[in-house]
Amino acid sequence: MAKIIPKIFRINTGSCNGCDVEFVATAFVDKFHITSLNVELVDDVKDANLLVITGPLTARSESFLKNALTKLRKPFVVVGVGTCSVSCGIFRDSYAINGPIDKFVAVDVNVAGCPPRPESIAEGIAKGIKVLEQKLNGEVIPKKIDTIFSDFSAPASFRGRMDLNADMCTGCRTCETVCPSTAIKISEDANGFIHKIWHNSCCYCGNCAYFCPTGAIFSTNSFDTVKLQNEKYSDVNVSHIFYDECTCCGEKYMPPSRGLLSKSYIKEDRNKLNAAICSKCRKEENFKRMYG
């Protein structure tokens, strides 16, 4: 099996520079182990076989990116670093943005994050090298590559992949409203709400968790955001928030969240106060109790 020397060239297509700064940290701070990958940072794109691309691809960068791509010799791999490179993230739908980059170049590995931790960038490069080796040896690229750097950990407070506790959620849409990068979509079907968090659009800011009135949405400290291109649209957190059936009239309704109730009723027995009835029936019952 042929061994290759990964030769890295970074192209910034309009990033806020977070990913680029963290790329430098990844490359020059020993604890991120990039030296263990025996990579070389090259001065000219024509010598590269591993492209690291950051940014949402601005209008002005487009032609220069296309031009740079013509200089590469096959096989090469493309590692998109940062949420912007994957989905344009927070800058999507601006007049000045022509990305994401996979409109113009076949991306192999995506590293979501805003910016990703150097550990994730190192992981992205490591996975990129695997793909490069497979391309060189004419092997079939697998659908998934297991984590390479298993020794990295993040502090508990790290704002990583978001998760939802569906029991606490009422589908109030606050998270959808405050999310700056349209990473959350809530839809409705006959049984209730479907809450989706698309990690590749997430800018990991924690705004949703901060503004969530019930504490349903929260960030985990998982930085497992390095995925192959075929996982781009499926790396999604999907939760179902089901309607209850009113014990009184049989209508479907959204029950109040347990999280909200425990905030509102500190002492009383919540179950008694909130018998499983819809708000219409509750109004009627209250009316009868007071005037009936």
Added chain:
Amino acid sequence: MKLEEFNNAVKSKISCGYEFKEDKDSYSNPSAWIILKDKRDSEVVAKAIKAYKGRCVVATAYKNDGEDVHTVIYHFDIAGTIINMQLQTDDATIHAITHILPSANWAEREIREMYGVEPIGHPNKDRLFLDYSIAKGVLNEYISLSKMQLGVSDTDVLWNNVNKEAN
């Protein structure tokens, strides 16, 4: 520098009248607004700023709601005090002050490309940030002439894929 002193310095030179307002930020730092009746008076204010060894920090422009009028606000600094000079133009031109205050250079160029308001007499004609693939005056549109107007946004396209693949 006392704001009143600056006001006195420009009073006799501004030919078409203006409004002078003093303001304070949340921390009691004083600032002033000079609202010109005629945009041509911008040069005399700029000269006064220069005489006080001030600089142009930046300038803001916006299109007035529902009319073909642009408001331009220059933000000057004299020794730590902000002086805002506001003017209006209905013919998409202003008189550049870059020859008086070189610090206004980029601010005026940006007003040209983002709002299509020409700073007459500006030494530089090139675009600054806006790519030539995008029409000048892009910020004039209340709803920008982006892909969004063509019906489908990138967000819609990408989320369609998400909805197909993640259930």
Added chain:
Amino acid sequence: MTQTQKITIGPFNPELEESVYFKLEADENRVVTHVEIINGFIHRGMESLVTKKNFMQNLILTERVCSLCSNNHPFTYALAVEKIAGIKVPLRAEALRVIADEVKRVASDLFNLSMLTHLAHHHELMRDTMNTREHMQDLKEIIWGNRMDMSANQLTGTKYDLDEKKIELIIDTLDRVEPKLRDLQERYENDEIFREKTVGVGVLPYEDAIEIGVTGPVARGSGINNDVRVMAPYSLYAYRKELQPKVTLREEGDVHARAMARFGDILEAVRIIRDVVADMPEGDTYVEKRPHIPAGEAVVRTEAPRGELIYYLKTDGSQKPVRMRWKVPTFTNWEALKVMILGDKVDNVTMILNSIDPCISCTER
């Protein structure tokens, strides 16, 4: 007859953190005789985007203007909103904002200095600077949850608070970092290899600095102090005069002077953080999570790591800004590059660029 060489640098180049395109002309001694700089590679149309997002979303969008001064943007944006809404921020929140800001300043300045020593091919000094910065990165990740974007600010206050344990962690980190910083400062000042590459290079004379209107360490390196924390103090700097930095002014106006002015900023930032955590005001960390923002306009300023940051905000009582404009230090400092580069060597161009600590994403928005 002299021979003119045409040289281009960029837009994609490992020596350029952010994309920019230089078209230079040089004489037979590789001295730059003409310089043209093409911008716009990082222009993302952000002033249009902010008017399409609500005030809560803009807390984060402003943070993504630039990751190196990412705390200053939401901070200054919040000041503008609070001025319009007439909201007085609790003193504890002001303290928390200043801590976050100064931590970012240390990390940002150290990153710039690492890049500078990298370009000066002084790898030992580069690694030591980078490793020192890592302490601040770790601190940011533990307290704020991300190494670059802290998400510390909230309209009317801050999202985060500090307990005893976290304050201890801050003090511990500073205790470890400060001796390293002092050692680095001494080396940057006196190291012969570094001096040789930077002294007398990329000179910005005082008069040019005044005329162009430069701010921040670029101004301080040419003998001008227009630090907003001193000239128009805001937040806790306004309430506690003793917090205001004793800025380092240098007369030389060269790459070295700017680096040393930055070192002055770093050590003062450490001192400021220590002073603030030693005397934390009690009380709330914000007034309201989702305040009502009436119609109005405001002009506010702060001192970012690179100098003066100004925000103009106009609102109409709705959930989104009508107009928001901001100007970062590099926007004005950039024109000074032409003065610095002309007459200097081609090989110094990327280092001179680095010496203004250019933040292109900030500048082009």
